[in-house]
Amino acid sequence: MNVKQKTIKGEISLKGVGLHTGANVTLTFCPAPDNHGFKFQRVDLPGQPIIDADCDNVTDTARGTTITQNGASISTVEHVMASLVGMDLDNILIKVDGPETPIMDGSSIKFVEALEEAGLAIQNTDREYYTIPHNITYTEPDRKVEIVAMPLDDYRFTCMIDYNSPVLGSQHAGISTIDEFKKEIASCRTFCFLHELEYQLNHNLIKGGDLNNAIVIVDKEVTKQELQHLAKIFNRKEIDVAPQGILNNMELRYQNEPARHKLLDMIGDLALVGVHLKGHIMAARPGHAANVAFAKKIKAAIKKEKGKKKITNYDINAKPVYDTVQIMNILPHRQPFLFVDKVIELTKTYVVGVKNVTMNEEFFKGHFPGAPVFPGVLQIEAMAQTGGILVLNTVPDPENYLTYFLKIDNVRFRSQVQPGDTLIFRCDLMEPIRRGIAQMKGIGMVGDKIAVEAEMMAQITKVK
Template sequence: MNVKQRTIKAAVAVSGTGLHTGESVTMTFNPAPENHGFKFRRVDLPGSPVIDADVDNVTDTSRGTTITQNGASVSTVEHVLAALVGLEFDNMLIDLDGPETPIMDGSSMPFVSALVEAGYVEQDADREYYHIPYNIHYSETDRKVEMVAMPLDDDYRFTCMVDYNSPVLGTQHATISSLSEFKKEVASSRTFCFLHELEMLLKHNLIKGGDINNAIVVVDKHVDKEELAHLATLFNREDIDVAPQGILNNIELRHQNEPARHKLLDMIGDLALVGVPLRGHIMAARPGHAANVAFAKKIKSLIKKERSRKHIKVYNPNMKPVYDTVQIMNILPHRPPMLLVDKILELTKTHVVGLKGVTMNEPFFQGHFPGAPVMPGVLQIEAMAQTGGILVLNTVPDPENWLTLFLKIENARFKDKVLPGDTLIFRCDLVAPIRRGIAQMKGIGMVGEKIVVEAELMAQIVKYK
């Protein structure tokens, strides 16, 4: 049974203060259409720029995760994204009237509560999971970070270990076997920091919106009464003390291993930036935002590579051609050495596939790196254009009386060398219907399963006889 995508039933807003900016901010969750994903919209800026929740848009991980796009940024997105993933939403447009999401109590629970109250609606489109295909590893030796994503067909599971060499915090573990456990086991876990980090942040005025109630402060050093009084003044409190557990202000932990659970929460939020729902088991030792983002980029890169392969058909160069070289010369006016297409393997109304066998006998190798022969990129584009010309000329009854003139070549990219002995196969697809003899095409050139060249072409056929 296919799982349907879901979005929020009705808009719902939460208001609070940004942890680092100290600015008041209102954040509104809005319904979004199918396949929209998660996007933030800065409604306080001219034009209300939209920022995709995408790992490629991450610009800072020093004090939370910041994403930037279209000249706008949103900071501390991880707690919000964790709530969306934990409740298994797929599509959401999140309006913000400031540069940072509200810290609330330092956890995801205020967002979870608002989203649950608003409810969800199933959409028509199926949710498309990415199933981790094999163990994917990431590590940072200097920070002793280890992360691995392992195959798990039917759920999204997390295991997290934190160890800061602290006698107070010690080594902690947290785990959930399913996202269905997120609301109860993880969502309420608050962010934490060590007292020496807090002092540094306060000294540099980096937590203007901080409050002793929205972060667990681990006291990792001796603190005298004078320093406690100073902290109380900074946080506008009558007094601050150290609990027996080594936590500042006698704050009651919601879970004995709340710091580890919060690190797990951060992982869920940061990995949402992969952009697709995942199926697999994520295990991490000593994770942080920078490592989470690097790991997310590694997973996204694998997804992009696999998806590109799915769209590439590997052609048999020995298959019976639609047109051989002689038949091509009856259509194209080109002749050797400028005829750069040997066969047409497929031809429909919307796409064409052509083949060029590259041999050491090509005349251009006499002057183009004869000691290290490489097919010139401009000639690869010319061969692609000739292949596309067959597609356009196929729309007229007397192609031998027409010329194909290329009006524009855009976004040409050369991804690998083409060498003697390679079989270069081109595929050109129409991206719009042919009108008044003008065709717009997307072309790729492949050697085996690898794309070596791609470009966007615009051509027009004109009668010359």
Template sequence: MNPKQRTIKSEVSFSGVGLHTGAKVTLTFKPAPENHGYKFQRIDLPGQPIIDADVDNVTDTARSTTISQNGASVSTTEHVLAALVGCEVDNVLIELDGIEVPILDGSAIEFVNGLESVGYKEQNAERDYYYIPHNISYSEEDRNVEMIAMPYQDDYRFTCMVDYNSPVLGSQHATISSIGDFKTEIASCRTFVFLHELEMLLKHNLIKGGDINNAIVIVDHELAPEELSELAKAFNREEIKVAKEGVLNNIQLRHQNEPARHKLLDMIGDLALIGVPLKGHIMAARPGHAANVAFAKKIKAMIKKERKKKSVNVYDPASKAVLDIRQIMNILPHRQPFLFIDKVIELTKNYVVGVKNVTMNEEFFKGHFPGAPVFPGVIQIEAMAQTGGILVLSTVPDPENYLTYFLKIDKVRFRAQVNPGDSIVFRCELMEPIRRGIAQMKGVGMVGETVVVEAEMMAQITKVKEN
């Protein structure tokens, strides 16, 4: 597995119909910068809203996975995301002029071939892998679903078992020992459906884009000639037959266990919504989109919890300042009594760590609960914003000639009180690269090992106007 992030060299497009909507749609992969991740963009809607490929944005898992954000949705995301993970592409913008990803042949192979046709571009940033630290399990007793992620330091591997209590399908297993095997072993495996499910979907006017060429239909009951005739009519075919393998239209299976391999493909695509590349071994029995998403949420929550603990250092008063108060005043225009950062102890391209020492001598304690002094929450946010401002202004060669104005503060949470004598350590990290002077950051403030405040902020860099 490549340690460096990568994108594609140029854009590539695919046209087809949505499996469930039947609507024509064009999907275009576009190169994206480092740490961009996977994002969908609905270019057919006003404002061309962007939808992050994030498990927290999942809104439906019936028959496929749908994500929604900013008033827009994209459905059937699993095949395209599986292709990106299988090709080890980290950063790409996925443009769509419709709500549903084109089904193409029902697998991920056309996406894979398209990505390979334009080639890959290695980027400077390293992949921030999450190594599964211990067994993480998920189960659904009513559906006999069992899923487990196990430590495996060297690669990303999968094992999948399906068992539908069907004499035609039976019990099947599929496995890949490395994500590098995705193209040859998994990518070409098509979606499948049981005939009784297909009949129900057709009855409710669903799978409008369905075709015998993009789905394996497993025949789980005997069909009369008139039933075959009705199916042929539904799929605009002169004739449909049942092959000896128990599938419609004499379709040639690409693998004997193609259904199990496709379930593994779906699982890779759904787990891509965790948002970080993984190293570990994923094993699943009878997985489905709902279980995949629930499992992805569990893993993401663990990642978030662990990284939050690591993201802010426990403050060492003896730690050497990267920027002392004089250097801070050369960057920020704020002055006493409205300068709330005493020193910066870390500063990189992507994050900054600043310290605020709270003392009883602060002016606001004269009127803010003077009998029981508590550091005001709004000033905690201001101190966090000033810390983020240092990060943003460090990207220009002459910060003294610029100001940062905050456009939005969101998802603010105050977790614990801050009192005189405490030192708050603020860490502000870019959520995505700065574009057109706009920066989006995640901020966390800690006293010791306790998170006291967190928020997401958006700021704009503006050059000071000359008089």
């Protein structure tokens, strides 16, 4: 049975301060439509720009994970992202009125509780999973970082940390399924070493830091004067070192709480892959930079696999959705500039079109007649016409509309297309069409080989 996508039933807000900025901030979880994914919105900035929760948008991992898009940034997103995955959600808009998410108690539990209070809503669209097909590895030998994702029909995590600290020691944490997140991981708080805390305080890097939202591990000899100084900074009567080797501002919720929090961070960072994963993730000494690099590696594997999968199994002899005559009722193009012969699949989010390349094409008269090759620019045009059918299918009278290019990005020509080849194009919407503007990812295949791929932005306008 297919799993349906999920969002929340209504909006819910939390207020707190940013750990590093110290800014008061309100974060609001909002329901979002099918296939929306996770997105942040900076409602305090002009135009209220949207930032996709995507590992390709990560711009800083120094003291948390920061994502940037459309001229706006949002910092320390990992605890929020972990809560969304841990609550098994798919589509949420997170509105934030500041540059950083609130730190709350240093864990994900407050976000989890808010999402539970909002209530979960089942949506109509099937959820997409990426099942790890083979071992995917990432290493940083100089920092002894090792991460591997292995095939498994579930989402399992195992994490080990080792900071060469006699106080912290080597710690392990794990969950056998993501369903255990709320109980075992969500409440585990961030931690730092005392020497790091002192450095950050001296450099004004944790303006919102408080002894209520972090475990401080005492990794050096500390004098009474230093403890009194810390107590003064954090408005405490007194601070001491607990027997466990941490400041006595709080008690550990688990003996291995630091390792569990590192696992929490990893879940949040890997959520930036943008799709639910199935696999067993094992990590030694992970951190935000390594997590994001690993997320990008998984995303690259998904992109490569999708590019192959989406074209190889189509039956080009099946009855078309649109034949050439029907296509001419939708597109304004005519021979010799009509480059789609038929459409064999069409949904609300993607289209598959076919172009038969023959020697009697007009352009072969002047384009390498002795060694004919289908021009790359015309391959893009054929892909765009295929995508145009998808976009025009959203209006009741497509014959009264025209489609115009606004932008083409990431174009790659991977193999030559010659007379006798059959090009199969698939164009997928990258996000819902808004104000007549569509963003699509297109792939053109000959057999099981990618010939061309590109990202396109187009706008449909009514003929005056």
